[in-house]
Amino acid sequence: MTLRTVDAVVIGAGHNGLVAAAALADAGWDVVILEAGTEPGGAVRSAELIPGFDMDLFSAFYPLGAASPVMTSLDLENHGLRWSRSPTVYGHARSSRDESAPVVHNxxxxxxxxxxxxxxxxxxxxxxxxxxxxxxxxxxxxxxxxxxxxxxxxxxxxxxxxxxxxxxxxxxxxxxxxxxxxxxxxxxxxxxxxxxxxxxxxxxxxxxxxxxxxxxxxxxxxxxGYPVPTGGASKLADALVSRAGKAELCCGSPVDRIDVTDGRASAVHTKGGDTVFVRRAVIADVSAPMLYGSLLPADAVPRRVHEDLRNFEWDTPVVKVNYALDRPIPWRSTSLSGAGTVHLGADDDGLVRWLTDLTTGVLPDRPFMLFGQMTTADASRSPDGTESAWAYTHLPRGVTDDASADTVADRVREVLEEHAPGFSGSIIAEVVQRPSDLMAENGNLYGGAVNGGTAQLQQQLIFRPTPGLGRSETVVEGLFLGSSSAHPGGGVHGAAGMNAARAALGQQGPLGRIRKKVTSSLLELVTRDREEP
Known part of the structure; x- marks a missing residue:
């Protein structure tokens, strides 16, 4: 067991946590990052799931990362990041009979x-x-x-x-x-x-x-465009770790609880028995239900916030199928051959039918999917003449069992065969990532949800993650939510982490104390328990 004191603790080394750590370290703060997993990156990681084929485990294409003012301000290219792009950006096959699928060119x-x-x-x-x-x-x-x-x-x-x-x-x-x-x-x-x-x-x-x-x-x-990190998603995570500079990264350190003393976040305890006392701030790159329901003492959170969290809505579960292919994909529409990203499985009306299935709890017979041709986008991902690829689709909300995921994975392959006759014969190996697999790899991906909560209007802006101010400050002084459960939501753009870091920095000094008092008063106003009649 170790005891230490730092300016700030960042819980979670996902991309938002690493962005927050970089911003705080830039300001001269003493920062420790506590990551539950054995390596950093969260949902920005890659691995050789099949020998010779590098595969992104979660996120893969990064238009938000390439355009976000947060990410571009970090100058990650000076920390080893290189972007690769496919010959055409993306395309959409309207049906399996589509021989002239529209594409976006560079x-x-x-x-x-x-x-x-x-x-x-x-x-x-x-x-x-x-x-x-x-x-x-x-x-x-x-x-x-x-x-x-x-x-x-x-x-x-x-x-x-x-x-x-x-x-x-x-x-x-x-x-x-x-x-x-x-x-x-x-x-x-x-x-x-x-x-x-x-x-x-x-x-x-x-x-x-x-x-x-x-x-x-x-x-x-x-x-x-839809760029990818040359060499795999982990290269983006590596650049973020490098950019975090003097922040200390501690992997294999799952957090057990956050202490709250006199209404303020005062210490973070790991499941391994270590305690880190905090002078200034705790930034949590974890889901809102995990933060409020597991890490904080129940009595540190107003009853109304607990009640609001009962209505917290996760986004629809994901099934991802990774393919090692022995040749380029034989698309019926040759326009798709150069596209890194392909949408297929439904046209305009078909999307309505697919969404109806997801809403009504029906496993779609013909899943709409996002398909990634990773070697087309980055030649380093697999041997010459082959393709590292994956398909990504959704299960109905609340359906997370392995059997349903396997059924949809089989239907994904059938749809791909219809759009690219001979596809099945090109498969060297495939690896299915079910909701249970995604959550086992990253606890933030609860039930296979990758967006930190639904992106629908009822849980965005001032309603994210619960009705409030739409900001990273929480009801606990010195504690900030810096994950995709916070505004502006999912996607690899770093905004939630940077917003949390800036909020923490903004509470320092004379003006900061005024800002903190105003924010605390507003939070109390919108989260106070309802009066009993």
């Missing part, structure tokens, strides 16, 4: 020209959409990834667009994905490019604001 003119072949008006619409994006890119990214509320970013956006266009853009961002796609484009091909990206979240395509995810990922695809 050059906007090429994408527009390709879409014009489906409908001339869609080429013009793509140009117009991307032209607007280039004008509002900075305030939009600042709004998405900065702390809530994004006052400065919103003001900058309004100045750029003007009052009339700001009002209409606000309506546009509130649209359901299906409505947004139909308002923007005339052809199903162009619509599917946006709709497939909207499915990276777990909001139904007819839900308000579900179009925002599709819009963001589609514009980033044309802007920065």
């Amino acid at each position: 050059d906007v003119a090429d994408t527009a020209a390709a879409l014009a072949e489906y409908d001339r008006r869609d080429g013009d619409a793509w140009f117009d959409l991307f032209d607007q994006w280039t004008k509002i890119r900075k305030p939009m990214l600042d709004a998405f990834f900065g702390p809530f509320p994004p006052v400065r970013a919103a003001a900058s956006l309004a100045r750029t667009l003007g009052a009339a266009d700001t009002l209409r853009f606000g309506r546009f961002m509130a649209l359901p994905a299906r409505v947004m796609a139909h308002e923007l484009f005339r052809s199903e091909a162009a619509r599917c490019l946006l709709l497939g990206n909207a499915m990276h979240g777990d909001a139904p395509s007819d839900a308000p604001v579900s179009g925002a995810m599709g819009y963001l990922l589609t514009m980033l695809a044309q802007d920065v």
